[in-house]
Amino acid sequence: MTTAAHSPWILGLTGGIGSGKSAAADRFVALGVHLVDADQAARWVVEPGRPALASIVERFGPGVLLADGQLDRAALRQVIFADPEQRRWLEALLHPLIGQEIFSNLATAQSPYAVYVSPLLIESGQYTKTQRILVIDAPHALQMQRTLQRDGTDVAQVEAILKAQLSREERLRHADDVVVNDRDLASLHEQIDRLHHLYLTFKGGRP
Incomplete structure (x- = not known):
């Protein structure tokens, strides 16, 4: 007898540096979703x-x-x-x-779906093993500001990291869902909560 029917579907979670990936991941965990970080x-x-x-x-x-x-x-x-x-x-x-x-x-995972967080989800090709992709997106200037505040690095270094990462357009092209994280944490949580309730109704990552 196979238990495949009970295995959770996998949501790939990604986003550029300073987009708020970690904050989004923390929210899924708070909602009781099984999560693995690359x-x-x-x-x-x-x-x-x-x-x-x-x-x-x-x-x-x-x-x-x-x-x-x-x-x-x-x-x-x-x-x-x-x-x-x-x-x-x-x-x-x-x-x-x-x-x-x-x-x-x-x-x-005991939850109906599980989350896999990776900054290189798309570049590594591992997105092919997920059933759905959620991209946390933020405007370029905000990514810069957050990263500078968090890491205390200089602008040139952050620019270099952003250049090395997949372009925003390319990442968004792979997305099934996008959360724009350009306001406060409460707004991010609200968007994640809404998606979570939607995901609970999905079978295999699809409505």
Whole structure:
């Protein structure tokens, strides 16, 4: 007997830097929706005791570990940024594992649908594994302002990040739903709540 009928459908949640993705994600969690964050999953797969960490140490040596056995991300970053080949090796090791981690975790959701949050949802191609895409959108100037306030970086750095990310138009082209986050948190919550009630009536991500 198959339980596939009971597995939740998956909503992909994405948005550019400073759009309010995290605030939107927090709201879904507050509403009781099972949520997995791509950054979280990337941390899970390299926890001590996991095969990925052993492979990394085998390749790069114990210098990439902290005293407590955790991965020293800064040390690893230095190694791989100096050498594109090493970076490709690491990505080839981690990306499939992170994908597995994400989707096996999402499948355990008790809520009717589950949310997968990733800034690179569309670029990574992982949007193809979701049934619906929600884009959190914000005007360029507001993205800049929020990011500068939050990270204390300079304008040139934020501009560089925005340039490296998918263009707003391209992201919106993939969207099934768009939340424009250009007002306050209450307004964002109201829009997410409205979508949540709508999503609860959907089967497989469709009305």
